[in-house]
Amino acid sequence: MKARKKLYERVGKDDYGLKKGGRNQIFPKSLLYIKNNVYLCDSNQNLQNMTKRILLSIFAMIALTTAAAQDTVSSFRFGYLSYEAALQSMADYQQVQQKMDQMRQQFQAETLRVEDEFNLKYEEFLDGQRDFPKTILQKRQSELQELMERNIRFKEESKQELEQTEKLLMAPLKIRLIEQLGTIARERGYAFIVDTDQKAMPYINPSMGEDINQIVKDALK
Secondary structure (H helix, E strand, O other): OHHHHHHHHHHOHHHHOEOOOOOOEOOOOOEEEEOOEEEEOOOHHHHHHHHHHHHHHHHHHHHHHHHHHHHHHHHOOEEEEOHHHHHHOOHHHHHHHHHHHHHHHHHHHHHHHHHHHHHHHHHHHHHHOOOOOHHHHHHHHHHHHHHHHHHHHHHHHHHHHHHHHHHHHHHHHHHHHHHHHHHHHHHHOOOOEEEHHHOOOOOOOOOOEEEOHHHHHHHOO
16 A cells, blocks of 8 residues: 555646555556566667667677677687607617617517527427336426416516506606696697697697697707
């Protein structure tokens, strides 16, 4: 009732359209009732203008968001290179490979030696197995079996030692390369650097990605 009274006093009795003794109440088109509060518009045109302003605000927000997204995409950059090629371009890499080649040759020579030893004893066993007493025959068989197992074990251990030695020698080179890549990424404003050796990205947009193979090789000299 209080809201009606205030509304009645503001728009006037005639404009309010309250009929005596009746429940029918005729409100002018210029009234807008929201929840428990009465909001008075001058005309329907004001309501239309308000709707237009709201729509314009929404369109403006969408345009600003789209522009910001485009700016973000245009400023997004990254580098890409062949990690192995960069690693192999380092001077210390060749020294490591020389040490590894020398070590492999030593293991290969030892493998050939034990194989020749086994073949010689096996031939002796074949030549004398008919004449050997049972005890000697069993002894020679045990020696050959033990020699064969020792040779297999030697090959496995030599392979493991080669892998561990290579990891140990290559570790300082890889650390240096990673540090250099981090420096280049910070200086050139890259979000990240892609290793093309992994073939995880079959296509790279040249407007966003930069080939840094030569840049890295020059920095590692």
